[in-house]
Amino acid sequence: MNTAVRKISVERSVVAALTVALGWPMLASALAGFGLSFAVALIVAAVPFAAAWLPLARRLPAQWDGQRRGHGLASAVLLVVGLLAIARLLGVAWYMADAKHPEFSAFWFDPFYIGHSCYSAYWQAAELAREGVANLYDTALYTGSVDHIKLDEFMYLPQFVLLPELGLLFGGDFYSMRAVWFGLEAAITMAALWSLARWIGAGVGRRAWLLIPAVMLSSPILVTLQVGNFQLAAIAMSVLAMIQFERGRNALGGAMLGFAIFKLFPGLLGIYLLVTRRWRAAIWTFAFSALYTAIAWLWLGAHPFEAFFHYQAPRIASGEAWAFLEIPGLEWVSALNQSVPGLVLKAKILGLDGMTRATMGTVAWVWTAIAVVLTIVAATRNASMSRLERAAVWVAVLGLATMRSPFLPDHSGLIAPMWLWSLIAAATVLTPRKTVLVVLGWLVCTAVIPVGGIELPEVHTRIVLALTIQVIALALCVWAVLRKPRALRAGVPTRSWQNDDSTTAAAADDDFFSLDTTKVAT
Structure with missing residues (x-):
């Protein structure tokens, strides 16, 4: 042996x-x-x-x-x-x-992506916070560049500045x-993929x-x-948190989700926790969010919070924070926008009347309500789901939540659908037809449209192409959430599918990393 x-x-x-x-x-x-x-x-x-x-x-x-x-x-x-x-x-x-x-x-090949860095906004915000500026959200403070990389605008909650501030403690410059x-x-992304x-x-x-x-x-x-862009880490941290909650490690999960929630969209998983009555998980998440907020207040002072509530929050509410989407000549930005409210500007470019900023705001709130309802529907079935089904729902809910923002670049919008694709592909018994569908699914979920550097179709054609990708990605997430769990379809008693602290759950983990060569997984 x-x-x-x-x-x-x-x-x-x-x-x-x-x-x-x-x-x-x-x-x-x-x-x-x-x-x-x-x-x-x-x-x-x-x-x-x-x-x-x-x-x-x-x-x-x-x-x-x-x-x-x-x-x-x-x-x-x-x-x-x-x-x-x-x-x-x-x-x-x-x-x-x-x-x-x-x-x-x-x-x-694309000059835009070579010179674009979302991290530049985080770094600049941390530098401004250290200098004690009154308004670190002032767009005039983000008009410069670091060599060939243009500074991006900072739009996150003040608590998020804690992360780049930790980096500045080491004395590094932007590039380091x-x-x-x-x-x-x-590393966070890989840890989440491995752990799930x-x-x-x-x-x-x-x-x-x-x-x-x-x-x-x-x-x-x-x-x-x-x-x-922190979007990827926020999704990964949220999934890691849900795994910890499932294992009964509520404090660790709360520490992860409590920070990821400052990106706002992971808050939808907070609703999931409440509906499934995971009270301890929800309390630990809230407690860590409050702790991080207190640390940020003590470290950064009151100015960033005042600037957010008096300057940035009104700009977000009115849509002014995304005014660049309406600048003539930047229609390509709307083409790569994967958000649901962004459909309004796509329609406007394609010639539909009445597509205003107010319309975008209405669509955003309607989609928020739809996403919340979909999350509640999924959460009510939680006890009937297998581990695979729970995992797929978590990723899909995060994907639906990201689509609420007025601006969601396709590279960010396709993160959750790509991860969801891997779970679906892993559970698919391949036939020639299904193999083709799996390959096509990967191609769609990886289809980030370049901005330049190669010959690209005209804006209208690009919008239609991007819209097709967006609809498929959106449908994938909605299907994963609404799909009835196998236990309910088969009429299996709910108790047999509960994984919390069960022998079946432990056996599944043992099978996956078993040293026992005599054990055969199902």
């Missing part, structure tokens, strides 16, 4: 190698942010990941052993996707560590902190694990990591 346990198959060795290699660029980028050259950072970062390879290979499920012989084509495809994901992450990490190499960026931010956000696959467990969880490289290779993930 000891020999059987110690023997590691080629399959587990390769999967473990790909897994640790996906994390390698993240650590290298972060180390480069602390002053190492990227080449040296790669060497240093390789040490802990090389050390983790063998232990991880031993822990991976024995059910993978010998699979390449019966699934040669699928194994080859997964290997190629894994290698491509590592190569692309290495390229983006290199660009984040050294801005002189835009040829390795996610969209190396940008590299660290990339490593941090990528492990929590789901059994065969579906194993297949979700194998599809992680396909998710990391996708344009929504790569582009969002490059521009540094």
Whole structure:
């Protein structure tokens, strides 16, 4: 038995190698942010990941052993996707560590994405807060640039400034902190993908694990990591929090969701917690949000909060904060806008009358109500859901919530649909027809439309193309939420599907990372 346990198959060795290699660029980028050259950072970062390879290979499920012989084509495809994901992450990490190499960026051909950084807004806001400016939301303070990267406007709640402020404590400049931010956000994303696959467990969880490289290779993930938008980390932290709540670790989950909620859209999961009567989880989330707020007030002072309520909040309520969407010549921005209220401006460009800012506001609140109702419907079925179904609902609810913002770039809007695609694909018994649908689904969910650098269709055609992608992504999230759980469809008693503290739940986790080669997962 000891020999059987110690023997590691080629399959587990390769999967473990790909897994640790996906994390390698993240650590290298972060180390480069602390002053190492990227080449040296790669060497240093390789040490802990090389050390983790063998232990991880031993822990991976024995059910993978010998699979390449019966699934040669699928194994080859997964290997190629894994290698491509590592190569692309290495390229983006290199660009984040050294801005002189835009040829390795996610969209190396697009001047806009090469010069755009959402993180620049966070960094500038933190700098302004340290200087004690009266209004860190003043748009006039975000008109400059850092070399070839234009400053973005800061639109988040004041509490969010705590994160970039922590970075400034190390004394780094914009470029060094940008590299660290990339490593941090990528690590949070990978941790969430790994944790969710492990929590789901059994065969579906194993297949979700194998599809992680396909998710990391996708344009929504790569582009969002490059521009540094917190949207990706907020979604990942929210899912991690829900897993912790399921495991009874309410304080840890509350610490995660309590911060992610400052991005506002994860608040929809707060409604989910209340409907499912997860009172402790909701209380811990509120408590940590209050704690972070108190820390931000003591650290930053009252000015950022006063500026938000007296300056930024009215601009958000009136739509003035997104006035750039209506500037002539920037119709391409509306084309890549994946938000539901953004449909109004798409319709306006296509020639429909009555599409005003007030109409956008009305659509935003109507969609808010719809998203809340959909969340409540899903939450009432929570006890009847399998782990896979719960996971899919969490991701889908987050996707629906993100679509409420007046402006949602497609690279941010497709994050949740791409993750949801991986869960659906992992649970699909592939036939030739379903294989085609799975591949087409990945292509749609990865379809971030470039701004320039290559020949693109006219604005109207681009809007129709983007609208098609948006409708499919939206429909995917709505379907995942409204789809009746398998237990209800099959008439299985609700009790048998409850995973909290159950023997079935523990067995699922054991199956996924079992060292026992005699155990066979269902």
